Amino acid sequence: MKNKPKTDLDYVEFYAEELKKNPEIFKQQKELIESQLKSNSDLTKKRFSKKNFKSQVRDYLKKSR
Amino acid sequence: MDSENKTYYIKNNTIIINRDLNKLDLFVKDFLDVLKRHTSYLIVSGFVSISTGRTRGTEDVDCLVPKMDKHKFSLLLQDLFKNHFWCYQGDSLEEIWSYVEKGDNIRFAREEEIFPNIEFILVDESKPAKYFELTHPQKIKIKDFEFNIPPIEFEILYKEIILNGKKDIADAKHLRIFFSEILNKEKFKEYELIIKQEK
Numbered sequence: 204m205k206n207k208p209k210t211d212l213d214y215v216e217f218y219a220e221e222l223k224k225n226p227e228i229f230k231q232q233k234e235l236i237e238s239q240l241k242s243n244s245d246l247t248k249k250r251f252s253k254k255n256f257k258s259q260v261r262d263y264l265k266k267s268r
Numbered sequence: 269m270d271s272e273n274k275t276y277y278i279k280n281n282t283i284i285i286n287r288d289l290n291k292l293d294l295f296v297k298d299f300l301d302v303l304k305r306h307t308s309y310l311i312v313s314g315f316v317s318i319s320t321g322r323t324r325g326t327e328d329v330d331c332l333v334p335k336m337d338k339h340k341f342s343l344l345l346q347d348l349f350k351n352h353f354w355c356y357q358g359d360s361l362e363e364i365w366s367y368v369e370k371g372d373n374i375r376f377a378r379e380e381e382i383f384p385n386i387e388f389i390l391v392d393e394s395k396p397a398k399y400f401e402l403t404h405p406q407k408i409k410i411k412d413f414e415f416n417i418p419p420i421e422f423e424i425l426y427k428e429i430i431l432n433g434k435k436d437i438a439d440a441k442h443l444r445i446f447f448s449e450i451l452n453k454e455k456f457k458e459y460e461l462i463i464k465q466e467k
Binding site for chain 2: 211212215216218219220222223224225226228229230231232233235236237239240243244247248251253256257260261264
């Protein structure tokens with residue numbers, strides 16, 4: 204990319220070009236993905252107890268539709 | 269540049285991505301290790317872009333599976349339960365089959381988790397584009413995790429023509445740039461005709 208990225212799609216392009224040159228960038232992606240998974244898991248544990256987990260989640264999903 | 273230093277390379281028609289596995293990969297790998305014992309499959313959409321480097325979050329991983337009969341499905345379901353996955357739609361074959369029979373998608377997650385989950389999408393010839401990609405898989409490998417995705421040109425066009433959301437257009441852009449050296453113009457023409465049948 205010759206010009207400075209401006210739009211979201213410019214950033215997607217910039218990142219993909221940089222990634223092609225440097226696989227080390229995958230390490231940042233791994234951190235981001237695992238941090239999101241941990242947040243989701245922590246939120247799930249806070250919101251739903253282990254007891255009757257599945258029925259609580261199903262009720263929640265029905266109500267949130 | 270040696271293949272070990274490249275972000276990706278092709279070996280025996282398989283795309284090899286040069287990165288370590290992350291926890292999202294391991295979730296998908298665990299699910300596919302069970303699924304592969306029972307049926308063919310195809311991983312599509314967001315996980316294809318994410319597994320090839322797109323930096324965005326996802327909560328679900330879309331998995332196409334050929335339509336199957338109730339007996340075959342019951343064996344798969346037992347195996348998934350035995351391997352600590354649970355189904356959003358129910359705990360019994362009868363409950364879950366009632367969704368599958370209607371053609372509804374169902375979701376599986378690890379026990380005591382909601383995310384990430386697998387959206388399990390049953391496909392037959394009535395969905396020509398989905399059926400085509402399911403029967404024309406491209407192998408991709410990250411370390412020891414090998415799985416099936418659509419041909420990259422097909423995935424790009426499906427996102428641009430059928431899905432067409434902001435996230436999908438960005439995913440398609442990522443794939444176009446990241447794989448620019450291996451994309452084939454003729455395949456784009458061939459796949460566009462197939463995809464437009466589903467529009």
